[in-house]
Amino acid sequence: MSEFELPKDFGKLIESTYDQAFKSGDIVFNESTSEIIEDEETEIQFNLTLATGLAKKPTPEDSPEQIKRPKDFNPFLNPDPKLTVIANYANKFNILLNKFPITPNHILLTTKEFKSQNSPLSPEELIASLRILDGLEKSSTKNEKFFGFYNCGENSGASQPHKHLQFLRYPDNFTPFPNLLAAKDEAFIASANKEPLQDKNLPFAHFLLPLPKSKEKLYDEEYLALAFSSLLQRTLTILRDTESPVAYNVVITKKWLLLVPRSNAIYKNVLGINSAAYTGLILAKNEELYQLIKDVGPLEILKELGFASTADQPTDEYHY
Numbered sequence: 001m002s003e004f005e006l007p008k009d010f011g012k013l014i015e016s017t018y019d020q021a022f023k024s025g026d027i028v029f030n031e032s033t034s035e036i037i038e039d040e041e042t043e044i045q046f047n048l049t050l051a052t053g054l055a056k057k058p059t060p061e062d063s064p065e066q067i068k069r070p071k072d073f074n075p076f077l078n079p080d081p082k083l084t085v086i087a088n089y090a091n092k093f094n095i096l097l098n099k100f101p102i103t104p105n106h107i108l109l110t111t112k113e114f115k116s117q118n119s120p121l122s123p124e125e126l127i128a129s130l131r132i133l134d135g136l137e138k139s140s141t142k143n144e145k146f147f148g149f150y151n152c153g154e155n156s157g158a159s160q161p162h163k164h165l166q167f168l169r170y171p172d173n174f175t176p177f178p179n180l181l182a183a184k185d186e187a188f189i190a191s192a193n194k195e196p197l198q199d200k201n202l203p204f205a206h207f208l209l210p211l212p213k214s215k216e217k218l219y220d221e222e223y224l225a226l227a228f229s230s231l232l233q234r235t236l237t238i239l240r241d242t243e244s245p246v247a248y249n250v251v252i253t254k255k256w257l258l259l260v261p262r263s264n265a266i267y268k269n270v271l272g273i274n275s276a277a278y279t280g281l282i283l284a285k286n287e288e289l290y291q292l293i294k295d296v297g298p299l300e301i302l303k304e305l306g307f308a309s310t311a312d313q314p315t316d317e318y319h320y
Contacts, residue, residue, distance in 0.1 A: 011139020055285040077111040115163035123221035149275035153247030157274025182210040204306035231259040249275035
């Protein structure tokens with residue numbers, strides 16, 4: 001689909017926009033430190049990041065710029081040109097920089113017109129996301145891998161009501177657990193109608209679909225609609241059976257699509273968790289939270305904020 005084609009210099013365009021915004025102070029980069037830890041029982045990796053600067057993001061009380069903004073200010077409508085990488089992408093979206101990144105070149109895909117963050121992803125939004133991931137990886141000279149994520153619903157960790165996806169680079173020497181799960185069943189990749197994959201070693205419900213290597217199929221709207229629906233159906237069944245509000249996380253790479261139903265956005269009322277955590281990346285804004293994550297264990301936190309695993313439960317006529 002030509003309307004979703006990105007410039008060949010997409011990566012350089014992101015970098016130049018970021019560099020200019022950083023120099024002008026329109027981006028506030030937050031220094032951070034990270035370490036990779038491994039769960040002893042499952043051998044799953046987690047990348048823990050400490051970014052104390054995020055706890056000091058400007059508020060209306062200390063920022064003249066934000067004092068002028070109304071309470072319902074939407075940064076994604078008429079976005080700041082200095083943070084805009086591509087305006088009017090595919091006539092439906094904008095590609096923007098995150099104003100408060102902890103890694104350089106953190107970008108967002110936002111709808112041009114207001115759409116609710118509580119709505120499911122459309123095939124066009126999935127195609128745009130896959131194109132962005134492809135553009136990011138083609139631009140990388142270090143064989144870096146990227147992922148996109150979407151926080152849907154109040155209990156998902158969403159911070160803005162305007163529909164948006166975020167895109168980040170995976171840390172070096174890090175293997176997200178969905179990579180291991182997707183590699184277990186190559187035959188699964190050919191169809192969007194099979195049972196979603198689940199890892200029996202994980203204590204929380206999650207549904208994964210490996211994606212085809214063929215670009216013709218990967219960018220096919222009908223295929224993506226079926227693929228997303230097959231995961232969403234299982235997710236909604238859990239939310240229905242537990243009488244929970246609709247909330248889930250979506251993580252997407254060029255190789256797989258993952259959905260995780262959510263029961264709560266904040267652990268013990270102190271630690272916010274979004275989609276990135278369910279692919280192994282957990283962020284703490286102070287030393288106390290960082291130590292809490294290590295003491296409790298990432299898997300226990302993810303279990304608490306999700307739902308019990310359904311890996312041993314086949315679908316039946318009562319599932320969506």
